[in-house]
Structure formats: C-alpha cells, structure tokens
Amino acid sequence: MLKAIMVIWITMLSLWGGLIQNDEQFKSAVAGIGKANKLVLMIYTTDDCPECAYMKTKVFHDKAVEPYLSRNFVVIEKNVHKGKLPDGYDFFGIPTMFFIDKAGNKKETVVGSKRPAEFHKELRRIREIK
Amino acid sequence: MRTLLLAIALGVVLSAYDAGHLKKALDEKECVGCDLRGANLSNMDFSGGDFHGSDLSSADLHGSVFEMGDFNDVNLSGANAQGALFWKGTMKRSDLTGLRAKGANFKGTHLEQSNLSHADFRSTKSWKANFSDAILFKTDFSDAELGDAKFIHNDLRTVKFKNSLLWQTYFSNSVMSKSQCTFAKKEEAIIDANVTCR
Numbered sequence: 001m002l003k004a005i006m007v008i009w010i011t012m013l014s015l016w017g018g019l020i021q022n023d024e025q026f027k028s029a030v031a032g033i034g035k036a037n038k039l040v041l042m043i044y045t046t047d048d049c050p051e052c053a054y055m056k057t058k059v060f061h062d063k064a065v066e067p068y069l070s071r072n073f074v075v076i077e078k079n080v081h082k083g084k085l086p087d088g089y090d091f092f093g094i095p096t097m098f099f100i101d102k103a104g105n106k107k108e109t110v111v112g113s114k115r116p117a118e119f120h121k122e123l124r125r126i127r128e129i130k
Numbered sequence: 131m132r133t134l135l136l137a138i139a140l141g142v143v144l145s146a147y148d149a150g151h152l153k154k155a156l157d158e159k160e161c162v163g164c165d166l167r168g169a170n171l172s173n174m175d176f177s178g179g180d181f182h183g184s185d186l187s188s189a190d191l192h193g194s195v196f197e198m199g200d201f202n203d204v205n206l207s208g209a210n211a212q213g214a215l216f217w218k219g220t221m222k223r224s225d226l227t228g229l230r231a232k233g234a235n236f237k238g239t240h241l242e243q244s245n246l247s248h249a250d251f252r253s254t255k256s257w258k259a260n261f262s263d264a265i266l267f268k269t270d271f272s273d274a275e276l277g278d279a280k281f282i283h284n285d286l287r288t289v290k291f292k293n294s295l296l297w298q299t300y301f302s303n304s305v306m307s308k309s310q311c312t313f314a315k316k317e318e319a320i321i322d323a324n325v326t327c328r
Contacts, residue, residue, distance in 0.1 A: 050278035051257050054297050058318075112255070113275070115295065 026086035051113040062116035
C-alpha cells in the first residue's frame with residue numbers, strides 16, 4: 001500500500017512542474033529541466049474553463065498518456081487571469097498548450113482540448129520535432 | 131422540363147433575401163429582423179453582430195465568425211453553418227431544424243428553447259453550451275464535444291451521441307434511452323435523479 005502511494009506521488013511530482021505566476025518563474029521552470037531530455041508543456045488556463053479541467057484531470061492522467069507525459073515533459077500551468085504572461089507567449093483561446101525545449105525555444109502551440117488518444121499522438125509528434 | 135422548372139423555383143426560394151438587408155449585414159456586420167433567406171454570409175467575421183429576429187433559412191454561413199453574436203428568435207432552418215464560430219453567442223427560441231453545423235464551435239452558446247430537429251451537430255465544439263428546453267428530435271451529436279454542456283427538460287431518445295464527449299455534461303429532468311444513459315455514465319456525465327432512462 002505504502003509502495004503504491006509512493007509510486008503515485010513520484011509520478012505526480014515528475015509530471016507536474018507547478019503553477020507559475022510570471023516570466024521569472026516560467027524561465028526558472030524551463031531552466032529546471034537541466035540535462036533531462038524533456039520538453040516543457042505550459043498550459044494556459046482560467047478558473048472557469050471546463051476544457052482546461054478536462055485536460056488536467058482526465059487527459060493528462062489517462063493511463064496511456066500519463067506515463068509518456070511524465071517521461072518526456074514537465075507540465076507547468078499558467079492561469080491567464082493571474083499575473084503577467086511570460087514574454088512572447090500570447091494566446092487566442094483557452095486552453096492553449098505551448099511546448100518549449102530546454103533552450104527556451106517554442107516548438108509547437110496547440111489550442112483547445114484533445115481527447116486522450118489524439119493528445120497522445122500529438123505528444124509523440126511534437127517529441128519528434130527537431 | 132418539370133425538373134428545370136423545379137430547379138428554377140427552388141433557386142428563387144433559396145435566394146429570396148432582401149438585397150438591402152444583405153448589404154446592411156455585410157456593411158455593418160449585423161442586421162436585426164432582416165430577410166436573409168439563402169444569403170451568402172460565408173467566411174466572414176461578424177463578431178458581436180446582432181441578427182436577432184432575422185430569417186436566415188437556407189443561408190450560407192460556413193466558416194464565418196459570429197463570436198458573441200445574437201441569434202435569438204432567428205430562423206436558421208436548412209442553413210449551412212459548417213465550421214462557423216458561435217462562441218458565447220445566444221440562439222434562444224430559434225428554429226435550427228436541419229441546420230448543417232458540422233465542425234462548428236458553440237462553446238458557451240445559449241440554445242435554450244430552440245428547435246434542433248434533424249440538425250447536424252457532428253464534431254461540434256459545444257463545451258458548456260446550454261440546450262435546456264430545446265427540441266432535439268433526431269439531432270446528431272456524433273463526435274461532438276459536449277463537456278459541461280446542459281441538457282435540462284429534453285427528450286433525448288432520438289438523439290445520436292455516438293463517440294461524443296460527455297465529461298461533466300449535466301442531464302436533468304430529461305428522458306434518455308437506456309443505452310444513452312449507460313454511455314453518458316461511462317463518459318462521466320452528471321445524470322441527476324430526475325432523468326428517466328427507458
């Protein structure tokens with residue numbers, strides 16, 4: 001039982017990089033990747049956004065998506081109604097997901113929610129972008 | 131000959147809009163109480179436009195943006211709204227029978243008391259849309275995203291929900307088939323005690 005709780009906790013920690021408030025915290029999250037071969041997935045949300053809740057509580061934790069996401073991405077969340085947006089990351093719709101490499105380059109932007117299978121496929125595609 | 135006459139008659143019916151009203155709609159991006167039957171309003175931006183009380187039956191609205199628009203008491207029967215954006219708009223008490231809206235965006239749109247009989251809502255993004263008291267006879271929501279949408283006081287037994295996303299979709303005081311209820315529960319919809327599954 002304790003082992004199972006530990007595994008879930010470690011998985012959650014490796015998946016969730018935290019809620020950011022400003023540009024400094026964003027840069028710190030990107031720098032925090034260090035030498036790990038991962039990308040940052042920054043999701044823009046609002047409090048009143050069912051699609052955001054669906055992505056965060058359902059899709060990110062889907063049994064096929066979650067292991068791949070935690071192995072290859074660090075997820076950070078930015079509530080667009082709280083604090084300043086990171087420089088260079090404007091948006092059109094909510095949720096918007098930005099994929100950023102450890103050098104701070106934006107590799108891809110995805111607007112709107114996706115179902116688990118489609119999102120998993122999208123993650124694999126983005127992972128392969130050079 | 132008979133076919134030709136029928137085609138001509140149909141053409142007249144489909145393009146029976148008032149030219150002045152169409153000009154107003156195109157120039158001002160809105161037109162209240164207008165005759166826009168069969169008009170071409172496709173691939174344009176009408177964000178925030180007020181069309182309430184207008185007749186847009188058989189009109190072509192495909193690919194256009196009507197973000198936060200007012201379509202209350204409008205006739206959109208048989209119109210083509212494929213891929214159009216009605217985000218956060220209002221379409222209360224409107225006639226949407228046979229509306230072709232595949233792939234359109236109805237996020238947060240109010241469709242209370244409208245008639246959606248035979249409407250094609252396949253693959254629509256209808257998060258948080260409100261369908262309360264709407265007539266939903268043979269409405270097709272296949273592959274539609276209906277998360278957090280509301281269905282209150284609806285008879286849903288003839289509605290198609292094949293592969294639709296019903297996460298946190300709220301069903302209340304409605305009648306559903308047993309298979310719809312099973313599917314909705316699997317999708318994590320919220321079905322209150324006043325829903326009849328039969």
